[in-house]
Amino acid sequence: MQDRGPLGRHAKAAHGYYMFPQLEGEIGPHMRFRGKEVLNWSLNNYLGLANHPEVRQADADAAAQFGMAAPMGARMMSGDTKYHVQLEQELSAFMGYEDTMLMNFGYQGIMSVIEALLDRHDVAVYDAESHACIIDGLRQHLGKRLVYPHNDMAGLERQLQRATKLTAENNGAILVITEGVFGMSGNEGKLKEIVELKKKYNFRLLVDDAHGFGTMGPTGAGTAEHQGVGAGVDVYFSTFAKSMASIGAFVSSEAQVIEYLRYNTRSQIFAKALPLPIVVGALKRLELLRTRPELREKLWTIVDALKTGFRAKGFNIGTTTAPVIPVVLNGDETLAMAMVQDLRENFGIFCSIVVYPVIPRGMIILRIIPTAVHELADVERTITTFEEIQRRLTAGFYNKSYEEVAMPVPVAVGE
Secondary structure (H helix, E strand, C coil): CCCCHHHHCCHHHHECCCECCCEECCCCCEEEECCEEEEECECCCCCCCCCCHHHHHHHHHHHHHHCCCCCCCCHHHHHCCHHHHHHHHHHHHHHCCCEEEEECCHHHHHHHHHHHHCCCCCEEEEECCCCHHHHHHHHCCCCEEEEECCCCHHHHHHHHHHHHHHHHHHCCCEEEEEECECCCCCCECCHHHHHHHHHCCCCEEEEECCCCCCCCCCCCCCHHHHHCCHHHCCEEEEECCCCCCCCCEEEEECHHHHHHHHHHCHHHHCCCCCCHHHHHHHHHHHHHHHHCHHHHHHHHHHHHHHHHHHHHCCCECCCCCCCCEEEEEECCHHHHHHHHHHHHHHCCEECEEECCCCCCCCEEEEEEECCCCCCHHHHHHHHHHHHHHHHHHHHCCCCCCHHHHHCCCCCCCCC
16 A cells, blocks of 8 residues: 555554564563563553452463353353353442443444444534544444534533534434543543533533543542542443453443443444453452552552652643643654654663654654552652653754664663
8 A cells, every 4th residue: 555644654664663562571660672671651550450469360260260262152142141240230339320331342342332322313522632432433423423622611512502403403312422531631521511511401421431440539430530420421431451451341321321232232242242251350450449549549649749740840741630641742753753762772761652643743742651550769760861851852862864763773871
């Protein structure tokens, strides 16, 4: 293909280093990348459960007892088990909803929920910075899709006015979709303000809270709990891939909505059920999430130290109020690659790099994801390193040609 896309055009130079990098070793803050130890800030492991001894034991015991094949079949046909039902019931109780349905994947899950909930007469109104999985779900919607500027409540109200007129004509309904925590910026969706708009407009609210579940709120029940509007979120979706450090997802709502989804979500009806070791492991993870608040407290100790340190040194980390910390710098993709090469080769720090087309041209985000298993010494080292990286960027140290950046070669510190 001639057009490889905005990211694919960098594939020859970037594959295996900037994109599709392979980290090795036990999951944790210190891993290995291309034979070198690195301090890793790119883990979907907020509460440190990935290598928690109780979790590892539960996973191992379940794998030994059931293997990875069980259950054999889709849940509707032959693959339902008491463990799947137990996990749904425990999630419902924890989240404060009438019922819950497990889903095999987060990305596929939210797409399928959107597709199942909406018909061609309905109108979807969604935040402009919604994750790609939400956008892909909306692409399947045959009715109207109205977008409002990120967290702009005046813009949302304008679109709700349009949606109200459209649904009155078509005898449809309105579904507002946003995120609890936006994964690139760390901003919270304005759930409280959105729920308040229900007094003026008739709509249901779907929240994807992948980054909020387990990290936000007094009990870890998510961003709606944190903002005190849990009852106002009609359909709550999250994944096991962040705080639970696993795979799978769930959707919670009132009983009739979940019953409808159970019998109409094609990607679950026709897909093999989650393997039992994953389900049993998720039960243990949920137990620790509920009963070990010290894990969430440690996470926030690291989060607060990073935010305080970055801001004290003049870094732009946006308006994040969640664990996601975006360090925003100016530059193009080539500068970004040189900077990340320097970080990994000379300073031993691994973090994700975000560039166009995920964010606007001319912007670079070095995305920091803290966990409960990081230490304050890791924070101090990172802040000091980023000061040097910023100094080099300002001094033009990273103004290299694409070819020079393409094959990572260590450079002398202080050059």
